[in-house]
Amino acid sequence: MNNFEISSYLINYDKNKNTGTCKSCKKNVQWAKDRVAAHKRSSCSSATEEEKRFFSKRRSESSIQSNQQISNSVETSAITEEFQNKIDIKLANFFFRTGISLRIVESEVFKELVKELNPSYKLPCTKKLSGAFLDKQFSKCSTVLDEILEYSKNLTLVSDGWTNTRGDHIVNFCIKAPEQKPFFYTSINTSGIIQKAEAVADAIFEVIESLGSQKFCAFVSDNAPVMKAVWKLIETKYPNISAYGCAAHAVNLLIKDIANTTESSKTIKNAEKIIKFVKNHHIVKAKFDEKRLAASIPHTLSLPVPTRWYSLYNSMNELHTMKYVMIQLVDEEGDLMKEIQPKTTSAAVCTLIKTNSFWDCLLKLVKDIEHPSKIIGKLEADDAPLSSVYKYFGDLYNHYENEPIIQEKVKKRLEFLFSSCVGLSYILTPIYAAEGFFFDEDKTDFISTISEYAKKNHPLIADKVENELISFIAEMTSLPQKRKDVIFKMTAEKFWNIVGRDKYPVLFQVSYPIAQMISSSAIAERTWSTFKFIHSRLRNRLTNERVKKLVFLYTNSILTDTLDKNDYILEDGAVLNEIDYEELNE
Incomplete structure (x- = not known):
């Protein structure tokens, strides 16, 4: 110097x-x-x-x-062992909470960063992170959730299946406790199990028994044909547990039913032909994006996901909103488009875009599937009550009052999904008991069902519960307007906890667990987003046990972390639509 x-x-x-x-x-x-x-x-x-x-x-x-x-x-100045351990925990939490690869600790760039921050800190190796550190944090997080489960009742067990990147069939189990966010509980590899009702039920029994069957009030899964038999086996073994299918899944399949008509199938095929043509030819896509942005349309085109039928609405609606952008594209760039090989396909797409009847059919399709597509989002909410299932299917039926064929499809999907708890959860909700829509003689049937339902869990009160249900319905029907403004705004769970507990003590014992049941298995399906991010094709050497622990920590740390509630995987784009789900069965 x-x-x-x-x-x-x-x-x-x-x-x-x-x-x-x-x-x-x-x-x-x-x-x-x-x-x-x-x-x-x-x-x-x-x-x-x-x-x-x-x-x-x-x-x-x-x-x-x-x-x-x-x-x-x-x-x-060397750091103390206590300080080393403290940083180790923070570093491990960083990896487990973000879901990123543990091998980053071996990166020279990462080592340089840590050395610059504190040269005395000794970085753990990948093996230590994925071994001792992972086990320790897994045990710590498990203890927190065990404490929640110890004091919780009326749990709902939710399950769904998936095939991972190695081709293993994995089934996950999530739990929804009243007034708690749902959490991932465990997963099992069922690759060696024949997917028959008895074998599937045995795997579910194992999870139920691990916590105690008396803690559960419901089990929810998808609507695959084998599951209907599984539900019966669960209810036979555990009378206190109601087993039923995912309502969001059922509405997904209803959209598929609507889309499977001859006219709709042709419209979807033509729409996909246009979308693929634009997306697969960079010159056309560049011209299209230029005109789309000039028209102030922020979103672009997307293809529907085969196993997620609500994505069909998004795809078709996006295309329809760009009708005039498409027509402008053909008018101004038609000569360019027609030169793209094969010319027969290019010419057919240009002709299709200029055909008014195609756009009329597309608009009708969008209108037909719009209502159920929006309902799916409501049913997939973590706290969507089971009572909303019958309510939304009633809304769908009334929505298609001029479409008797679709109305029959609505009833068919509800019949497959329906169980006694679905009907009872609806009639035990104050506003629905008084002013709700009922199919045919359902209201009378629900009233008579309550006694049979009570016999499974409360045989000593079964003969009294029907009378209290009749009294409850009579009261809800004759409430003065001032009381309606208060009572009808209450959820079933809130009503039975605050009002019904003392006013209808017998009915309360049956109604309160039902009021805490949820409508869909969406929480289990969302977990596959985390599985796919962590167990990606680039990380396919991870063992299933290690993946389970990493998913457990990522998912459940969000619930227990008081400082950071962000879901980095979903926010980063690993959404449900991108997951290669198994085909949904009718």
């Missing part, structure tokens, strides 16, 4: 004030090297370019030297 004499730049030293006068600009400056340097760099109006460069260089060298001194100081 270059040294300099203060007297070379200042004169007239004042001993009392410790100041001098700048030889160049005649300003008073403190008689100190750093003050002289700062003055020459920025304040001296008469400083030469050479002086400015000299003092700027000196500042840079001083900064480097200072940093080196700090670094050397840190490096020479």
Whole structure:
């Protein structure tokens, strides 16, 4: 580092004030090297370019030297074992909470970063992260959730299946406790199990028994044909557990039913032909995006996901909103488009875009599937009550009052999905008991069902529960308007906990668990997003047991973390639509 004499730049030293006068600009400056340097760099109006460069260089060298001194100081002071362990835990949580690859700790870039932050900290290896650290954090998180489960009743067990990147068939189990966010409980590899009702039920029994069957009130799964038999086996073995299918899944299949008509199938095929043509030819897509953005349309085209029929609405609706962009594209770029090989396909797409009847059919399809598509989102909410199932199917039936064929499809899907708890959860909700829609003689049937339902769990009160249900319905039907404004805004769970507990004590014993049941298995399906992100094709050597622990920590840390509630995987785009789900069966 270059040294300099203060007297070379200042004169007239004042001993009392410790100041001098700048030889160049005649300003008073403190008689100190750093003050002289700062003055020459920025304040001296008469400083030469050479002086400015000299003092700027000196500042840079001083900064480097200072940093080196700090670094050397840190490096020479070893950290304590307690501090090492504390950083280890924070580092492990960083990996487990974000779901990123543990092998990053072996990256030279990551090592350099950590060394710069604290050279004395010793990074753990990947093996330690995926072994001792993972097991320790898994045990810690499990303990927290076990405490929640210990004091919770009326749990709902939710399950769904998936084939992982290695081709293993994995079944996951999530649990929804009242007034708690749902959480991932465990997963099992069922690759060696024949998917027959008895074998599937045995796997479910194992999970139920691990916590105690009396803690559960419901089991929810998808609507595959084998599951209907499984539901019966569960209810036979555990009379206190109601087993039923996912309502969101059922509405998905209803959309499929609507889309499977001859006219709809043809419209979808033509729409997909247009979408693929635009997306698969970069020149066409560039011209299309230019016109789309000029029309202030932010979203682009997307193809429907084969096993997620609500995505059909998104895809078809997006195309329809771009009708005039498409027509403009053909009008202005038609010659370019028709030159794309094979020319027969290009010409057919251009003709299709200019055909009014296609757009009319597309609009009808969009209108036909819009209502059920929006209902799916409501049913997939974590806290969507079971009572909403019958309600939304009633809404669907009334929505298609001029479409008797679709109405029959609605009834058919509800019949497959229906169980006694679906009907009872509906009639036990104050507003539905008084003003709800009922198919045919369902209201009478639900009333008579309550006694049979009570016999399974509360045989001593079974003969009294029907009378209290009749009294409850009569009261809800005759409420004065002022009371309606209060009572009808209550959920079934809230009503039975606050009002019904004392007013209808017998009926309460049956109704309260039913009021806490949920409508879909969406929470289990969403878990596959995390599975796919963590057990990706690039990380296919992870064992199923290790994947389970990583998913467990990622999913459940969101619930227990008081500082960070972000779901980084879903926010980063690993959404349900991108998952290669198994085909949904009718």
